[in-house]
Amino acid sequence: MFRDNDSFLIPAFVKDAIVNARPLREVIATPLDRDFLIFCHDYPFNYTGWHYHPEFEIHLIRRSSGLRYVGTHASTFEAGDLVMMGANLPHMWVSDASKEKFPDGPIQVPERDLVVQFKEEFAQKCIDDFADCAEFSTLLNESRSGIHLSEATSREAWPLLHELLNATGINRLSVFFRLISLLGEDRGRTQLSLSLPKTDGIQMKRLNSILKFIADNYSRSDLSCREIAERENMGLSAFSRFFERQVRCPCLEYLNRMRIYKSCQMLIETNASITSIAYDIGYDSLSTFNRNFTRYMNVSPSKFRQDRSNSPELINQHRNRMSGVGHLSVV
Numbered sequence: 001m002f003r004d005n006d007s008f009l010i011p012a013f014v015k016d017a018i019v020n021a022r023p024l025r026e027v028i029a030t031p032l033d034r035d036f037l038i039f040c041h042d043y044p045f046n047y048t049g050w051h052y053h054p055e056f057e058i059h060l061i062r063r064s065s066g067l068r069y070v071g072t073h074a075s076t077f078e079a080g081d082l083v084m085m086g087a088n089l090p091h092m093w094v095s096d097a098s099k100e101k102f103p104d105g106p107i108q109v110p111e112r113d114l115v116v117q118f119k120e121e122f123a124q125k126c127i128d129d130f131a132d133c134a135e136f137s138t139l140l141n142e143s144r145s146g147i148h149l150s151e152a153t154s155r156e157a158w159p160l161l162h163e164l165l166n167a168t169g170i171n172r173l174s175v176f177f178r179l180i181s182l183l184g185e186d187r188g189r190t191q192l193s194l195s196l197p198k199t200d201g202i203q204m205k206r207l208n209s210i211l212k213f214i215a216d217n218y219s220r221s222d223l224s225c226r227e228i229a230e231r232e233n234m235g236l237s238a239f240s241r242f243f244e245r246q247v248r249c250p251c252l253e254y255l256n257r258m259r260i261y262k263s264c265q266m267l268i269e270t271n272a273s274i275t276s277i278a279y280d281i282g283y284d285s286l287s288t289f290n291r292n293f294t295r296y297m298n299v300s301p302s303k304f305r306q307d308r309s310n311s312p313e314l315i316n317q318h319r320n321r322m323s324g325v326g327h328l329s330v331v
Contacts, residue, residue: 036118036176038164043095043112052090054208056123056143058116058179059083059093060154060161064109066095070146071193082154084183086144087120088204089193114161116179135184142191150188157182206232207246218258221284225251259283260296267305274301 037055043064050069061081068077070091077093085091095109123140127133139147149157157179164175183189210228217223228251229239243251259281266277278289293301 035122035173036116038114038116038161040111040165041113041115043093043109050090050092052088053117054087054204055117055119056087056140057085057091058161058183059085059091060114060157061093062112062114064095064112066093068093073146073192075192080151080154080158082149082157083192084139084143084147084149086140086146089144089146091146114165116161116164116176136180139180139184142189146192147183148190148192149183149186152188153182153186203242203246206242210243214255214258218255218262219280219282221279221282223255223282225255255282256292257296260293263289263293263301264297264304267301274305277301 040062059082061077061079063079065076065078068075068081068083068091070083070085071089081093083091093113095112120140123136127137127140160175160179160182164172164179167175210232213228213231214223225240225243226236229236232239234242240251243249243254247254249257262281263277266272266280267274270277272280274289275286278286281289283289283292290301293304297304299307
């Protein structure tokens with residue numbers, strides 16, 4: 001059952017809809033050479049609804065108000081709402097779409113959410129390697145039920161998160177740890193969910209295995225969905241249904257997006273030729289690469305590189321373009 005915030009009552013039909021709904025498993029493709037992901041996204045978004053993922057998440061609402069659901073907890077939220085959530089904890093933020101506020105149709109809020117996501121393995125490595133990361137361990141444990149940060153901490157975290165969005169190199173890690181330190185020092189933080197919802201561990205293990213195999217082998221031009229299915233001892237039809245049900249995207253589509261994401265990163269960060277990049281990420285045809293790149297990014301690879309060399313801030317404008325499968329974003 002949902003636990004209401006003391007300040008408001010959740011309509012019964014809303015509770016029933018969420019309690020009876022199976023949360024969607026969000027697939028997040030953390031950049032292959034990054035330890036964490038940070039991005040802005042609009043509302044609504046592919047995973048605006050009731051969903052979960054194995055990554056930890058720090059979530060800031062930059063604008064709008066509405067209802068927040070984290071695990072068994074439900075409450076209202078306003079701009080500045082800052083929450084940290086643990087692995088596989090279902091959650092969603094629903095902006096107020098009342099006719100009085102939005103008479104012209106469904107609400108759309110540009111860049112409503114600013115999100116940081118990281119894997120538990122990264123956090124655990126920090127804790128194991130650095131004695132000063134003890135507060136990180138405490139945060140991780142508390143966040144498994146969801147943590148709501150105080151208003152004062154949210155005000156301080158806001159500029160840090162925006163700095164992190166554009167940081168690079170070692171400064172990126174420095175800003176990340178400053179953010180974690182700030183959250184760890186918040187004595188006004190409160191726990192949200194009373195209990196952790198159950199998830200299907202067998203399916204999650206299988207999906208994680210599949211996604212890791214794709215991440216490790218996407219650069220192979222001969223990689224096929226049939227090979228992945230056989231590796232999981234599944235028939236191609238059964239595998240395709242499983243993958244699309246879990247990821248909301250066909251296997252080949254996901255693989256193409258993974259490759260195009262990596263090509264964006266290489267176009268920005270290296271001087272390699274477009275032909276070389278195409279072959280490095282698993283395409284055996286330059287024309288196929290150009291066609292897929294333009295399909296997903298709405299611009300040719302050469303124009304993408306040219307725009308970014310002339311105007312680095314345009315990188316942020318393309319982050320959301322690759323958000324169709326989890327968060328295949330250029331970060």
